[in-house]
Every structure is written in structure tokens, then in C-alpha cells.
Amino acid sequence: MSTPNPADRVDTLERLLGDPEDVGNPLGYGPLLEADEADLMFAAGERALDDFGLNAEFVPSEYGGRLRGLDTFIGIMRAVYRRDPSLGLGYGFSSFIAGVNVWSAGDEDQCREAASLLLSGQRIAAAYHELAHGNDFAGTDCAAVRDASGRLLLSGRKEVVCNIQRSRALVVLARTAEGRGSRNHSQLLIDKAALPPETLVDLRRWPSVGMRGVQLGGMEFRDCPVPDSAVLGDEGQGTETALRSFQLTRIALPGMLCGVLDSGLRLAQRLAVERELYGAPVSALPTVRAQLADAFVDLLISDCATTVAARGVHLLTGQSSVHASAVKYQVSGHLMGAMDSLSAVLGANFYLREGRYGAFQKLLRDLKLAGFGHAARVACLVTMLPQMPVLARRGWTEGPEAPSEVFRPDVEVGALPFQRLSLFGRGRDSLLTALATGAERMAADGAAEGAEAAELRTLVGQLLDESEALRRECALLRPSDIGVDAPPEVLRLPARYAALLSASACLNVWLESGTRGDPALQDPAWLIAALHRLARGLGHAGVDDIGPVRERLYSQLAERYEAAESFDLSRRRLPS
């Protein structure tokens, strides 16, 4: 099967879905808001994604699908999230999550089974969560126990799981040994159709405030007989498989959700140019322009961080565990903060569920998932913590240099290395190291000039100081500081790391953009604004007067808006 290149696929999907603001578009905001109001998945949207064959994007190319680069996958999904995050999540993100676990730990038969199921347009649910245990996987009660004849019998409940009712198959995390140890759970890939129906009982639906269309259900297993061939990998390997696989999905989720901010920005800018206030467009108010510019910067930081982390999965083998949690933490903060700030720009229009800007409030509600979904933000920090001392002692001083392709979204990466995902970076971290090497390079090639070069030097200086301080503090961490009991100052350490990682991503993406003549990215305005924002968030002074840079960024945003281009790194032409 010939697969069109990724950029063409995004364009095809964009065209298929059309301009969401076009009132005549059956796939536009009007109809999709109606579905949202009714707590329904957007049926016309799902049909369009069926036509596009979106499920093939969840299946690795070696099994007949189109999944290769993680950043490519994110880019394609962003086209859906840009319009309707519920559709993005509810159509098949759980199929993707379940799939990743299968591709990482499953045997050839299991992979083929999952692939053929997805390629035939069916769904796999990812059933991990139980209300009683939330983020605490080790508490999982749902159990698969062998009876006298040696058969595995599954019993217990999974709750608040996307698509569990309408899926054909499930990946279930189940206890296979007593206690809280890390090797007490296994993952099972089960085909609902092959099991006695009376042993699989659907629970009620959980309605939600955002992602209203998404079908959150549950299932009670009543001594459900599961064949041994359902176990993914070895028995007892379930938690590890999940945590390894979640590296990909924790990067993908915020990466896709960047589409929400992209649309939020478009709606806010639309109001700013369309609405008149005090005898001029709202956009004439400097504070409005400043807030729009800041949100634009938040989007660029988020895109740089997730794109680089996604490419790192391919190109920095084994290092991604800490990057994934960092990105999930940092980017969710930028996205939610920016949308809150834009809501203030929209004013009363943000509060209405109808009218020209009525989609904004839905995007804002849907985005809430970024905070707690697929790991609470604080759980991400706790996950990173154990690696901090090791990285401080070695990783941030002697990390192998990152290949430049990590920072070049224009270069295609190969297939995803599912088997080489590792839970521990073994003390290597090329991404934070790249902050220092990037700084040297910036000084050496003089990519910026004059006042801008000076501002960049100031900012990078502050960030390097921070990175040095962080290294010293992390090296002093004691084992007793590390764990769910960590005090807040200790949890600040991985949070600071996450900001520095994002800074490194921005700096290096900018440096590399020079080599491919992307004028939008070459202008250092966005980089100055991004580093300023990150430095300020870390308690540094940033540059003295960010005003002019903000104004320049606002003009760039206004230009993109006029030209119907996306606000993320891709600066893609959108249907209009």
C-alpha cells in the first residue's frame, strides 16, 4: 500500500474536515457543538474519520498501518483536536493507547490481531482505571486469578474508561499477584466477542463537564474466563509495560491538545478584529495584543517541547521516560494558562455557548483533561523525581550530544522503537545538555544580531544559571526525598527541569530553523518571548522590556490569522 507523505495526509484530513467556522460546513462548529450539548459523539465527524481511515494511523507500518513518526501522528491528530477534542479523544485515542501497549509487549499474533481489528475500523479500549485508585496503579484491584483447572478468571471493575462499551477488544490491567509490588499486575488483550457475554457487564456512563461526547463507561468482569494467550508479554510485566508505553501517550496527548490552543487563539483574534470598542477594533488595545502574543508564545513553547520530545523517542533511544513526564507537566500548564487568559480577552463572549465564538467555551472545557488525564501533573513530577539525582551527577554534564534532526520537524524519522522504550534513562539526557551546546552555538554563529543577540544572551545566561543551580540541588537529593511523600520544594526541582527542557527545545528548534530557511521561525522574536516567559516562570528577571517583542509577535499572529495559517510550528495553510 502506498502511503502518502505525512504532510499530505494532514492536508487531506484538513480538507476533509473543512473550515470549522464556516456555518455551512456539516463538520463545523455548529453541528459539533450540538453533539456536545447532547453528550453525544459527533457522528458526522466520526464518519469522516472512518472515511479517512484514521485507525490506520494507530497501527505501525510493519503491521499494515501508517504509524511511523510520533510527531507525525501528533500532527495528524491535531487536525482533529483543533476542531473537536472530544472527537479526537473519543474516536480512538484509547485505541492508540491500547495499541502502544500491544506493540510494546505483545507477541506477533497479538500484534497482528490488534492490527487487523483496528484496520477493520473497530476499537480497542484501554482499561486501566478504577475509581478507588486513580493514579495509583499499584492499587489496581481488578484481578485475573487461576482456578483449580489453571484457567485465568478475570473479576473486578474498570471505571471511567473511554469507549469500553463500544469497543471490540480491551487491554485490561489486572492483578495477577497479591500486594503492592511492581510485578503484581499483568495486561490482557481480550476480544469481547470471544468471551461469554454474561461475564462482561457494562456499567453506567459517567457524564463529564468537558469532552462531553466521549463515552466514559465501565465494565464489571464476573469470573470472565480469559485464555492464556491474552497475556501481553510475561505475567507480572503489566505495570512496567504500561509505564513504558505511557511515555509515548503522555507526549502525544499534550502535543495533540496544542490544536485546542491553536483554535482558541483564532477565535480570540477573530473577536479582537471583528469587535469594536471605544471606536476601534478591540485589537487596538495594547493589553489585548499582549495577551494574544503571550498565548501565541505559549503555543510555540508547547509545540517545540512536544515535537522535540516526540522526535526524541526515535532519536534518543531510552531517554524518553523523563522527557515524557516533563512535557506532560509543562505543556499542560502552558495550554491551560493560555486558554484561561484568552477567555478573559473574549469576555462575555467566552461565557456564551452560542454565537460566533460559542466554540471557545467548549475548547476550554475539553482542555481540562490536560491537567489530570493520563497522569496528574503532580504525578508526573513524582515520576521524574527518582531520575533527577542521577541525571544531575552525570546526565547534564556528559550527556551524548543530540543529533540535530531531533530539532528538525522537517526531517522524517523512522518507525517507532516500541521494544527499546526504557523506564530509566540510565543517566543520559541529551535534551537538557543541548541547552548549553545550543548556547555555545548561538554565540558562535551569530544567528541573531544587535539588541536581539544581547537579549538572547541575557536570557540564555539566566537559564544556564538556573540549570547549574538545579544540577547542584538535584545532586544533593537524598533517597528519602524521593517518592510520593516528597515535600513541595523537592517537587519544584522536576518542575524547574521541565521548564528548562522546554527552553532547550525552543532554542534548538530556532537554531536549526536557520538551516532550512523557514522565515517564520528564523525571526528571533518568538524565541526571545519564549525564553523570557520560561525564565520569568523560573523566577528570573527575563529581559527588561518585552513590550516591542510582544508587538512584533502580535503582528506575526495577525498575519497568520489573515492568511488562514495555523499558529503552531507547522504554519500550515488551513481550509477557509
Next chain:
Amino acid sequence: MTVPHLTPSALDEHLERSEPFTEPVQARLDEAEEFPAAACLELDRLGVPSYYVPQALGGWLGDYTDLIRVIRAVSRKDLTVAIAHVKTFLGGATSWVAAEESPAGRTGQQARALADRIVGGAVVSWALTEPGRGSDLRSGETFAEHTPSGYRLSGRKWPVNNATRSDLLTVLARTGAGNGARDFTLLLVDKDTLAGDGYEHLPKARTLGIRGADISGIAFDGALVPEGSTVGAPGAGFELVLKAFQLTRTICAGLSLGAADHALDVTWHFVRQRYLYGKALRGFPHVRAKFGELFAARHTVEALSMVAGRSVHALPEEMSVYSAVVKALVPEIVDDVVIGCGELLGSRAFLREELRSGSFQKLERDHRIVGIFDGNRYVNRQSLIRQFPRLGTCWRDGELRERGLHAAVDPNAPLPRDGRLRMISRTGCSLLQALPYAVDGLRAAGASPAAIRSARRVLDLCDRMHAGFVDDDTRTARIGAELFDTARSYELCVAASAVIHTFLTRVGRGDTDAEFDELCLRASLAFVLSRLEGRPGAREVYGAVADALEVHLGQADRLPSPMDEEELRR
């Protein structure tokens, strides 16, 4: 009066047991976008509308902090109900201002008649906004043409709270051709006298929160409003609106405080009963620190709101400052408190039926409107910025209205009854201008070195900030973005001063928990500083707050609040 006087705390207790205020009922109405009629009726029955009417006109409204308390008590239960009901105070406010300025004659009579209607349960709307024109009230195009028998009114007002359900509306209409302040007049429109002629209601808007509320509009098409319906003099509309804002924007604090109470109550309960990794969430240091910080945030806005409420009486000439500070800052901080609580609640802030019938996700949506209506934060910050030059001078001169300030910060001081609202405060902000003295008093009052250090940092910042208040910046039509940041800093400094003054008045009284008071002072100042300086700062103090709360409360549910205490003591 036939209904007995109801104290805010009695109201609070009553609502605790009232069927229409229970969470499942609220949830059902919210889902169905149905007006909370039973709850509003209950408030009517209890006499709450009397709180919307000044005592001089036969109501119960004396001390404005009591009105804030009443609103807070209702909001804590159900913000939709509070917003729907309290709107009548907003509808009446311009009439109260007008009557205070000229109590005799027609104006006074009209206000008394309106007062009677409100006490009797009439719903009054305040119709300022027009479609597409938002905050820019001077671009309004609702015309009131003077005719021999009164006014012929045409134009659309939207969105307006209770536009459809109301019996009367106070309408801002253009009576002049220009866009000067004197081109606008307020009309008190009684739907009864229009007898269904010349107007129609615009459909209910579908909103993110307060889904049950009647957010609709009204279109006048040559409606004939009888002579004698103007509120105050013709041409006085704008000034009356701006003065009334000084009252309405101040009492909006009650909406935010109630929302914060509700959010913190739900969260406190949750972190105590939710077990993860083998223990209750409250056992995790970061959870304790986060909760302590959220509590400190509420303590800060509570202190500010109390002082601002008392200032209506004690420093009325300075209300142009306090009302703007409150309306810009309090909803913004409380939105963040709610977000912070949501972060602790995780998916339970997202699921519509989990955890107390989803009351948290409802309150989160509901509260978002508080920062938008009745003047959003920009409008309020702009009005502060315009006063910067004067505020700078008053700071340098150490201008103080001592007696007024004393009455404003000390809940035990008698409330003065003189003075009038002014468009601009000539004496700046006495509360902030007294900060240097208050900081000097901290040591003797037993404040910890950490609190004193924080207070001094706020003071230094005030010096630097005021030095930058120059005329030219604020005269321009389009104010620079940085000045809006400065306005926020200004508000935070005023809040810090309120916190410090509140602490000082409680010292040595013997009936308060001095240690806990000091902890709240320290935590609130840490909170304000972290906002002012844009970095987290030291967080140990927040954990200590959570620890103290646990000791303080035992198994009780209600988090301590100085405002509650003051009332109970009375």
C-alpha cells in the same frame, strides 16, 4: 415590617437545611437549564430582598459587610441562585445613590416606592449592556426621546440578567446625541405600566455556567415610559451608574467568597477521605502545602473584602479605589483558588455526577462569570490606572483619613454615617497609604520575623511602584499593557495592607486564636508576595496552615473565617 430580621449567619444556617439548596436539586436544575425558582422563593420568604434596600428606605441594609455576608452565604450554597437573586440589588443601586444625594422630592419618593416593591419581592434588572458594545457604555444606542407625556424608548439591551423575569428594569438610555457623560439618562421602567406595549423579551442565552439563570434581553420599540420615571436628573445617568458601580462591584466580593468557601469545603473534605498509595491525600506534603496556599488566598481576599465593605461607610470618598481593587482582584484570585482546588480533585472536578452531585464543576463554571459582568478586570484596572497620578501624590504625601481608616479596618469600631461617594478619590487610598505605620506596628503586635520581612518587601515594592505613577502614561487613550500589570500589583498591595490591618485589630483582643492569626498573616503575605514577584517563594508556611487547620477543626467541616467570627461575636 412583617418579616423578622434575619442575620447572615441565621441565613447561612437556614440554607444548610433547605431542600431547594441541596446539591442534587441544584444539579438537576443546572442540567435542565431551569431557573432555580424554588430557591429564589425561599430567599424571598426569608426576607433576603430587604437586604437589597437601605435602612433609610425601610430595608435591612445598614452595614455593607452584612450584604456581602448574605451574598456569600447564598453563593456558598449555589452561585446560580445568588447571581439570579442578588441582581435586584444591582437593579436598585442607582436609585439608592440618587436618593442619598437628594432624599427629598420626587427622587426620594420614587426610591421609596421601588424599595417597597423590592421588599415585597419584585425583581429588578439593571440593563446597561447592548449587543456588540460590551464595556463601552458610551457607545450605547438605546434612545429615550422626550415626549410631552414622558419618554419613548427604543433599543436593545442584551445580555441582561433577569431581563425576562424582572418586574422592573433600570435602563441606561441615550438622551443626547454626543457621547459625553451627560448624554445619558437612567429610566426606571416598570413593565406593568408598559402593559406589554412597545417591548419584547430576547431569548435566553445559553451560558457556560449559571445555566439556569435568566440571561436574556429586552428590545424596546417605542415603549412609552411615563414622565417621572428617570432615576435622578436627566443627563445624570452616567454619573449615577459609575457611583453605583462603587457599591455593586464591592458587594460582588460576596459571590467570589462564597464560591471560594464552597470550593475549599469540597476539597478539604476530599483530601481527608481520598486514599492513594496507602494513605489519605491530606498526608502528602504537597497536598498540604497546596491546600494551605489556597486557604491563604481566601484569607487575603476576605480581609480585603471586609475592609472594602466597611469603607462604603467609613471612607466613601475613596470607594472609586476600593471597588475597583475588589472587582478586579477578588474574582481573579478566586478563579485561581477554584482551579487549584480542581487540581487536587483531579477527575472529580471533571465528572458531572461524582463527588457531591458534581457541585464542584458547577461552581467552577458558575464563578467564571463573576470576573466578567458588572465591569470586567480591564475596565476596573483602567479606572485605577486613571487614578495613578493622584494615588502617587497621596502616597508621597502620606495622606490619611485616620478616623475613617480606623473604622474601616476595625470591625468593632462604630460605623460613621457621613460622607458621599465621589467619582474620584481625592485622598487616594488611605488603607494603602497607612501601610508604613501598620508595618511598624507589626513587631509590637507579635508578628513573626518572617511576616515582618514579607511586609517590608511589600512596602519596598509600594515605594518603587508609586514612584512610577506619572501623569502622561494614564492620559493616553490606549493604556499600555504593562500598566495593567502595575494595576494588579497595586491591588495586591492594597490586599496586603488589608491583611495586615485586620491582623492588628485582632491582636490582644483575647477572643481570637493569636497563633493562628499570626500564621494566617504570614501565609497571606507569602501568598501576596509570590504573586507580586511572580515566583513561588517559601512554601513551608502553607503546610503549617494545613496542619493548624486540622487541629483547629477536628472533625468539623467548616473552615475558619474571620468574617464569620466577627458576625458570631456580635
